[in-house]
Amino acid sequence: MATFNLLLLPGDGIGPEVMGEVRKIVDFLSRQGVARFESESDLVGGSAFDAHGVAITDAAMKTALAADAVLFGAVGGPKWDKVPYQHRPEAGLLRLRKDLGLFANLRPAICYPALADASSLKRDVVEGLDIVIVRELTGGVYFGEPKEIVTLENGEKRAVDTQIYTTGEIERIARVAFELAKKRGNKVASAEKRNVMKSGVLWNEVVTHVHKNEYPDVALEHVLADNCAMQLVRQPKQYDVLVTDNLFGDVLSDIAAMLTGSLGMLPSASLGAEDAATGKRKALYEPVHGSAPDIAGKGLANPLAMIGSLGMALRYSFNLGDAADALDKAIANVLAAGLRTKDIAAAGQNAVGTTDMGDAVLKEFQKALG
Ligand code: IPM
Ligand code: MG
Secondary structure, three states: OOEEEEEEEEEOOOHHHHHHHHHHHHHHHHHHOOOEEEEEEOOOOHHHHHHHOOOOOHHHHHHHHHOOEEEEEEOOOHHHOOOOHHHOHHHHHHHHHHHOOOOEEEEEEEOOHHHHHHOOOOHHHHOOOEEEEEEEOOOHHHOEEEEEEEEOOOOOEEEEEEOOOOHHHHHHHHHHHHHHHHOOOOEEEEEEOOOOOHHHHHHHHHHHHHHHHHOOOOEEEEEEHHHHHHHHHHOHHHOOEEEEOHHHHHHHHHHHHHHOOOHHHOEEEEEEEEOOOOOOEEEEEEEOOOOOOOOOOOOOOOOHHHHHHHHHHHHHOOOOHHHHHHHHHHHHHHHHOOOOOHHHOOOOOOOOOHHHHHHHHHHHHHHHHO
């Protein structure tokens, strides 16, 4: 039986609660002999800062680098608003992405028929939506230098962030998008702001080049990122795979998430380059939602994005496609049966808590696995 090393980083806020539901499913998979998971847990974000004075320790980074996959909950909260910038909770996540080389962030947005009414858009606009945002994750304005606030001679301050992209960075994310499109609707839309940004001009050129030379059979469309945001709320089903940079991807994936009914529904996978010798990729899986400090500790959080993130790990890191399909099916079945956490419940509809939702998925998963 294959053995996989899993690092669980629940983080802050609702992170530990939703991760608890994932643990149940991982334990079940081990018990069933589907695979053996050796999991370790560690702190990240504000909880790591409270314990160690940093957003992630070097020891936790070392475990992450050695793991077959990292499952990440969420970080941040008002409690840490005043910690020094370099130690803010988000710094732990950014270090993981950067040091593990996780340049490709896949964010699928699927609107389950049962949830179409939970979306803020009309049912016919979102029902059956199935798109993937491929967000570049280790470059752009998130990491570009200089990144600073300096005080000028006149006492004013000046803040600088730097948007940087190289040909190689754009090529490799474009390839991820085209490869994914080939397995789906064979259509890629690439979003940038070439009308105001040099990085947008290069992005457009490089994506065009990769398309022409390597993927001429995939349909490619270029769209300005602002127009793309508008199109996502106007007619999201026109897209299949949407590839974009780190910052636009952050914004556009929040929009896409809301189309599906709730931020609490969206899983994501962050993948590194394939190791030439082993064929393995470093990988981290996390829900798109944040730590939701307002509902933390109340047992109200929706665990489906975290569970869906485990599903992506089964598919992309562990080659357990059947188990991943079964888990996706379990989520769909639970929703179809009418179970709702508060974030996706319609007005007047009864909502269940985090553990009830997790238990229901586990039960359906057991059935679906057969
Ligand atoms: C996300 C989040 C992060 C980001 C934050 C927590 C740093 O918003 O994963 O979308 O901006 O990338
Ligand atoms: Mg975000």
